[in-house]
Amino acid sequence: MxxxxxxxxxxxxxxxxxxxxxxxxxxxxxxxxxxxxxxxxxxxxxxxxxxxxxxxxxxxxxxxxxxxxxxxxxxxxxxxxxxxxxxxxxxxxxxxxxxxxxxxxxxxxxxxxxxxxxxxxxxxxxxxxxFPKTGIILTQKDQVKYIDAELGTVKDTALYELDLDTEDWRQHQGPHRADSNLGSGGAKTSKKDELAERFEANRARWYKSIAPELDQIAKKHHWERIYLVGPSDEVNDLEQHMNKKVEGKINKNLLDHEETKVLNEVV
Structure with a gap:
């Protein structure tokens, strides 16, 4: 709708x-x-x-x-x-x-x-x-998710994951994994530490590469308000490279939370 x-x-x-x-x-x-x-x-x-x-x-x-x-x-x-x-x-x-x-x-x-x-x-x-057409974009390292909402109701959602081998963002198919390629919380292996360091070194460039896709999604869904949710460095990088105006930024890790709960907290 x-x-x-x-x-x-x-x-x-x-x-x-x-x-x-x-x-x-x-x-x-x-x-x-x-x-x-x-x-x-x-x-x-x-x-x-x-x-x-x-x-x-x-x-x-x-x-x-x-x-x-x-x-x-x-x-x-x-x-x-x-x-x-x-x-x-x-x-x-x-x-x-x-x-x-x-x-x-x-x-x-x-x-x-x-x-x-x-x-x-x-x-x-x-x-x-x-409660106009609203887009919520959530970041968590090598994962970016959007929620399309209107009248306080979730209408659509999709998750994108960064393929670290090809450096391409791909829309995730199937059930959402709770952890990213880079891991989250707990003791990390040396491999994950190495990947995390690589991500931090390239974060701005990789977020720049997905920003045009997010702009197109915002245009397709006619978003009147856009909110970015995630760690401050990540949402700042993303905002810098998006052409669409961002209504607000929330520095919380909510990507794995249920979409309706995210909507209620953000909007």
Whole structure:
């Protein structure tokens, strides 16, 4: 998902009877004192039923059928994702699926329901402004990892490792190894000591070689904010050779940490 083009489309979207746009912001945050018993389920049921009651009284059978079609899709999405709900759910939908936006997010929202001629975007715009497309680049010696995130949610991630024989950076395939070629912590063999010394001697040059690739990744993912995370010497070298502006630097070794935890700590 790239939210900017979607918002551009939604801002200019308008329907006429019997078509309508359904917009839902649903608070499902288990840490919210008002959600300790899963009250969101009752709020969802009441929110959906209120529109149905109104449409029954209004008597427009075509609009009623359109609403029922959307309601069925919303209930199906919630049932499919109930075990993976986070802090909120946002759904914007039309009966003909010309619009279908559904996301479970780590960001809280205020529960609201709309069935109107246009999508209601105030909360979504506020979230996008607070948590835009973000790239987190983590370094740890001969490993560089990026996390692509939006609205406080991890969208993509990849790990690059330096081949010390060819001096090429290669995207790592398969499960991530906990330690790098250079080792981390504990007693090091003389071989690892030798490799570590070689890395320090060539670090600036090797980070310079991967910087253009990271710039291209930032462009591809439309990052509006970039954070560098790692030892100060490493992130400073990387920042020096990147063309993209860096929003902030965090001097911690977080490369091996779970991506969502990294996102929460950095952003």
């Amino acid at each position: 790239d939210l900017k083009p979607l918002l551009n489309k939604l801002e200019n979207y308008h329907t006429e009877k019997p078509n309508r746009v359904f917009t839902m912001y649903l608070n499902t945050d288990p840490a919210d004192p008002d959600q300790q018993g899963g009250e969101w389920r009752l709020q969802l049921k009441n929110g959906l039923n209120n529109f149905e009651t109104y449409l029954q009284e209004d008597g427009d059978s075509d609009e009623k059928r359109n609403y029922w079609a959307v309601k069925e899709k919303v209930q199906h999405y919630i049932n499919e994702n109930e075990r993976n709900l986070k802090k909120s759910v946002i759904i914007i939908a039309t009966a003909d699926e010309d619009i279908w936006f559904a996301e479970t997010l780590q960001m809280p929202v205020k529960t609201e329901f709309f069935w109107e001629e246009q999508p209601q975007l105030r909360q979504l715009k506020e979230l996008q402004k607070s």
